[in-house]
Amino acid sequence: MEKIPILRMGPFLLVTIQVDLYDRLALNLEADLIKTISDTNAKGVLIDISVVSIVDSFMGRIIGNIASMSKILDAETVVVGMQPAVAITLIELGLPLTGVHTALNVERGMELLRAKVNLDDYSSSEDEDGYEPDDQRDY
Amino acid sequence: MGSNIIEILKNSQSTILENWSKTQASAMSFNDDLISSQEIQEQSEELITAFLRNLNEENLGNGDAPEFDEVVESLSDLSISRAKLGFSPKETSVFVNGMKNAIIDVLEAQLISQPAQLYAASKKLNYLFDSFSIVTFETFIRGREEVIIRQTDEISEISTPVIRVWEGILALPIIGTLDSARTQVVMENLLEAIVETGSSIAILDISGVPAVDSLVAQHLMKTVAATRLMGAECVISGIRPEIAQTIVHLGIDLSNIITKASLAHALRFSFQSLKLEVRKQQTPANR
The missing domain is CATH 1.10.490 (Globin-like)
Structure with missing residues (x-):
């Protein structure tokens, strides 16, 4: 059975979805991810959906659920690399994913997570490259 | 005969x-x-x-x-x-x-x-x-x-250009009435441009939109929400006083959308969020 790998990067978890998510796979991912967060005490989750081209309301709900569950377990969720068509679809479905942070690509998503999580090990050295993710996004 | x-x-x-x-x-x-x-x-x-x-x-x-x-x-x-x-x-x-x-x-x-x-x-x-x-x-x-x-x-083809005003900043001047079909075109163009240029801020200038009703406002909010999903931020600028009045009278809540008076203000705001600074060059006489 197919499984989506969950990679651990320090205090964060990295999930790259490289196949089209069908319902069971999405449910498994949700369960696995939440379990891993709890096991590893992760402080942030980064979900890369840059190759996902098809999305439905169920998918949208799963992503929203993951974000809410992670929040309860004290981890921030960032969804990165959403394709324009997917974004339009989610909006048309009435799923603006309000609880989820978003970023354009993995790199910026990581910066955003670091800024959000405020770890002692991570000094705020992001200023050097001229980009600083801002905090006004989480309305 | x-x-x-x-x-x-x-x-x-x-x-x-x-x-x-x-x-x-x-x-x-x-x-x-x-x-x-x-x-x-x-x-x-x-x-x-x-x-x-x-x-x-x-x-x-x-x-x-x-x-x-x-x-x-x-x-x-x-x-x-x-x-x-x-x-x-x-x-x-x-x-x-x-x-x-x-x-x-x-x-x-x-x-x-x-x-x-x-x-x-x-x-x-x-x-x-x-x-x-x-x-x-x-x-x-x-x-x-x-x-x-x-x-x-x-008109619908030519009037929706996406302009790259700065590295990481896109501007979208909208001219003419916004209906569903045009909003779709605007949204698609904007999102494509965000991906292409890797921009993190988009400015939607509506000073050329003659009237805003609840439908148009909803279209605008959709565009802003879609931009947010892409991981970029959307600023709306150029709201004329009459339009501000209409929006409030219609009971449309734009409180979770960043609005600025003019394109210049929106640009200034974008510079601030990107930690950029624009200032006057110092002349030798001042030194």
Whole structure:
């Protein structure tokens, strides 16, 4: 059975979805991810959906659920690399994913997570490259 | 009797044409810049030749007769081309009705001693030309509609440019009314551009939008939400005071959308969020 790998990067978890998510796979991912967060005490989750081209309301709900569950377990969720068509679809479905942070690509998503999580090990050295993710996004 | 009339008409083609040209010249103040009088002359001649060639005893008074297909076709072409050239409906209908008047004038002159026959012939010709007029009118409107549709397409294509104003900052000036179809185009263009340029801020300038109702506001909010999903931020600028009033009166909540008074303010805000600074160059005298 197919499984989506969950990679651990320090205090964060990295999930790259490289196949089209069908319902069971999405449910498994949700369960696995939440379990891993709890096991590893992760402080942030980064979900890369840059190759996902098809999305439905169920998918949208799963992503929203993951974000809410992670929040309860004290981890921030960032969804990165959403394709324009997917974004339009989610909006048309009435799923603006309000609880989820978003970023354009993995790199910026990581910066955003670091800024959000405020770890002692991570000094705020992001200023050097001229980009600083801002905090006004989480309305 | 019928053949007599048709004979008369066929024999007096040049007289009809002459009368017709005269009425046209006097009846409509011609737009010389739209069409030359020589062109009109040619069109009239072509039409009248086609008409008289296909006219016979049976179809006099029946515009739907298959013999008149040629006439109807050339009338339609003429009507459409006039619509596209910008003629008024009146000018076009005067053109067609002028032909009827010219023909009846000729008949009147020839049949002055036979009023019954004249009346019967005029009546039939009236029926015939009524149906011609309807064809002309219909095709004229269709021609106009084609022009309108083409213009609409052009407007929606040209009026949604996505401008890269700075590294990481996109601007989208929206001009004209926002409907669902246009919002879709705007949204798609914007999101594509965000991916292409890797921009993190998009400025939606609506100073060119004449009115904002609840639907337009909803479209705007959708665009902002979609931009956020992509991981970029959307700022709306150029909201005119009347529009601000309308939005509040309609009870639309824009509180979770960043709004700025003008494009300049939005740009300044974008610079701040990107930690950029614009300042005046120091002149040597100040040092």
